[in-house]
Amino acid sequence: MNNTLTVTLGIVAMLLPLVVGRLVWKRFDQYFGKNDAAYMDTLGYFLKKIGYTILVAFVLLWIGISLVFSANGA
16 A cells, blocks of 8 residues: 555544544433433533543544554555
8 A cells, every 4th residue: 555545544544533522422412311401410421421432432543543554564
């Protein structure tokens, strides 16, 4: 694989988790908030929201970077 394609795929692999993480953050209330404002203002809920967002973003980053560098090996 040439360098331009590797750099382009690397940039996409780094930006995709940011976009998906932002979508998870915005839609978390819709799926897990239960329309309860008192529950959504608790620390536990906020920590779950941060945790799920970081987990999804990190897994996507791991998969994307792994694919970029495994395809570049040979």
